[in-house]
Amino acid sequence: METIYIAFLGFGTVASGTYQVLKQQEEKIATSMACQVQVKKALLRNRGNYVKTAHHDFELVDSLDAILTDESITIVVEAMGGVDFAKDCIEAALKAGKHVVTANKILMAQNGEELTNLAQSQGLALYYEAAVAGGIPILESLRTSFRAEGLHSLSGIINGTSNYILSEMTDQGLSFEEALQAAKDKGFAETDPTNDIDGLDAARKLAILCRLAFGMTIPLDKMAIRGIDHVTSEDIKNTSTLGYLIKPLATAILDDDGALSVQVGPSLVPKNHQLATVTGPMNAIYTRGWASGEVMFYGPGTGALPTGNMVVADILKIVDALVHQEHIPALSRYHVPLNLSAADREIFANFYHFKLLDRDKGLFKLTALFEKYGASLNQLTPIGRHHVLAISQAMTWQDSKELIAEIENIDGISIDRIYPILGQ
Ligand SMILES: NC(=O)C1=CN([C@@H]2O[C@H](COP(=O)(O)OP(=O)(O)OC[C@H]3O[C@@H](n4cnc5c(N)ncnc54)[C@H](OP(=O)(O)O)[C@@H]3O)[C@@H](O)[C@H]2O)C=CC1
Numbered sequence: 001m002e003t004i005y006i007a008f009l010g011f012g013t014v015a016s017g018t019y020q021v022l023k024q025q026e027e028k029i030a031t032s033m034a035c036q037v038q039v040k041k042a043l044l045r046n047r048g049n050y051v052k053t054a055h056h057d058f059e060l061v062d063s064l065d066a067i068l069t070d071e072s073i074t075i076v077v078e079a080m081g082g083v084d085f086a087k088d089c090i091e092a093a094l095k096a097g098k099h100v101v102t103a104n105k106i107l108m109a110q111n112g113e114e115l116t117n118l119a120q121s122q123g124l125a126l127y128y129e130a131a132v133a134g135g136i137p138i139l140e141s142l143r144t145s146f147r148a149e150g151l152h153s154l155s156g157i158i159n160g161t162s163n164y165i166l167s168e169m170t171d172q173g174l175s176f177e178e179a180l181q182a183a184k185d186k187g188f189a190e191t192d193p194t195n196d197i198d199g200l201d202a203a204r205k206l207a208i209l210c211r212l213a214f215g216m217t218i219p220l221d222k223m224a225i226r227g228i229d230h231v232t233s234e235d236i237k238n239t240s241t242l243g244y245l246i247k248p249l250a251t252a253i254l255d256d257d258g259a260l261s262v263q264v265g266p267s268l269v270p271k272n273h274q275l276a277t278v279t280g281p282m283n284a285i286y287t288r289g290w291a292s293g294e295v296m297f298y299g300p301g302t303g304a305l306p307t308g309n310m311v312v313a314d315i316l317k318i319v320d321a322l323v324h325q326e327h328i329p330a331l332s333r334y335h336v337p338l339n340l341s342a343a344d345r346e347i348f349a350n351f352y353h354f355k356l357l358d359r360d361k362g363l364f365k366l367t368a369l370f371e372k373y374g375a376s377l378n379q380l381t382p383i384g385r386h387h388v389l390a391i392s393q394a395m396t397w398q399d400s401k402e403l404i405a406e407i408e409n410i411d412g413i414s415i416d417r418i419y420p421i422l423g424q
């Protein structure tokens with residue numbers, strides 16, 4: 001039976017999960033693929049950090065060349081993270097004629113198009129299923145199962161740390177700081193959790209999703225990105241009384257003219273919506289399409305085995321094509337020129353949390369202002385003595401900012417919060 005050899009670049013959480021799946025399912029893989037898949041080498045930066053307790057049957061090497069010049073190695077798995085060195089390694093591996101699998105979301109969000117083009121020009125695979133929502137096979141589903149679908153929108157909970165933090169604040173009454181510490185203790189958060197909290201991690205994953213779902217490559221500076229660190233327990237309580245949960249959502253909505261609106265940030269999800277059931281560190285991607293209707297993909301967004309399972313799926317896709325001498329399909333969609341919403345990051349609906357210091361005077365002025373912007377105060381609920389919550393439909397982000405600026409100038413009102421609402 002033929003053997004296909006692979007090499008790891010880095011051997012941390014994802015690589016060791018990948019190795020574990022390959023070893024544990026060795027027989028099943030060999031039988032179903034009519035081919036054996038074996039790890040031959042792993043590039044390590046610091047052998048001292050390598051966990052010796054794990055049994056391994058591959059060679060540990062210190063230089064990339066030891067992998068690139070080994071002609072028996074067909075597939076390179078980049079599992080180091082970071083941008084510059086990882087990019088150099090992937091380019092070098094492709095130029096050396098090796099197929100590449102990576103879980104690197106930062107690199108694939110930033111340089112995905114360029115690297116995919118390089119792989120395609122070489123007739124090689126560059127697969128990165130594990131880069132978005134770790135254990136959920138969403139990218140391949142978008143590429144294959146939704147090939148003929150015209151998606152209208154995609155909303156995802158694609159950062160497990162921020163979902164865990166907001167869930168703990170909602171369900172256990174923890175403060176933001178307590179919930180963040182718990183996320184660190186449980187290993188969901190990155191070593192430096194800044195990008196989990198400020199929305200950048202989810203924005204990178206959304207950029208990758210949009211390439212596969214809508215064919216558009218979106219630079220991160222064109223997205224409206226907000227973090228979850230300003231969410232307070234009071235907001236959670238107040239919005240809950242109105243029937244909403246605050247969730248870390250990444251959303252892309254395509255309008256009838258083909259313009260995409262993209263945003264990431266804490267958003268209000270009606271309690272009876274499927275995305276409201278996605279709690280703790282779990283991830284989900286909810287799509288609405290012309291033909292498929294509503295579909296939700298749900299699963300773990302992180303962890304050695306779930307993520308390793310997706311890396312193995314990418315490896316086996318390549319193995320399958322090699323064994324059957326088939327063309328290697330590119331993990332990309334037809335390219336559509338970037339077309340962001342004319343209204344610049346339109347938000348379907350907004351939620352405002354006001355403190356009316358002088359209730360009667362404030363309310364009068366607030367209603368007049370909303371009228372001026374063509375928005376509606378369609379849910380106005382006093383909470384406590386001076387709090388009022390209001391929801392206005394379908395405002396643009398630019399209008400929202402202007403409205404807020406005007407509100408802040410009114411005596412007797414202080415605006416505390418603004419949250420978008422998941423489009424119904
Ligand atoms: N963990 C998860 O659940 C998920 C991770 N990912 C992505 O997968 C990738 C890997 O993540 P993860 O496994 O968690 O990271 P880890 O930190 O656990 O592992 C990274 C490994 O790469 C090694 N490494 C880093 N830089 C170099 C280098 N210059 N040369 C050689 N080896 C190097 C590290 O070595 P050393 O020990 O010396 O630092 C370590 O062994 C990242 O891109 C991450 O974003 C994606 C989805 C989920």
Ligand SMILES: N[C@@H](CC=O)C(=O)O
Pocket residue numbers: 133134158159160161162188189190196201301302
């Ligand atoms: N820190 C990330 C891990 C996976 O990408 C998250 O919390 O989702």
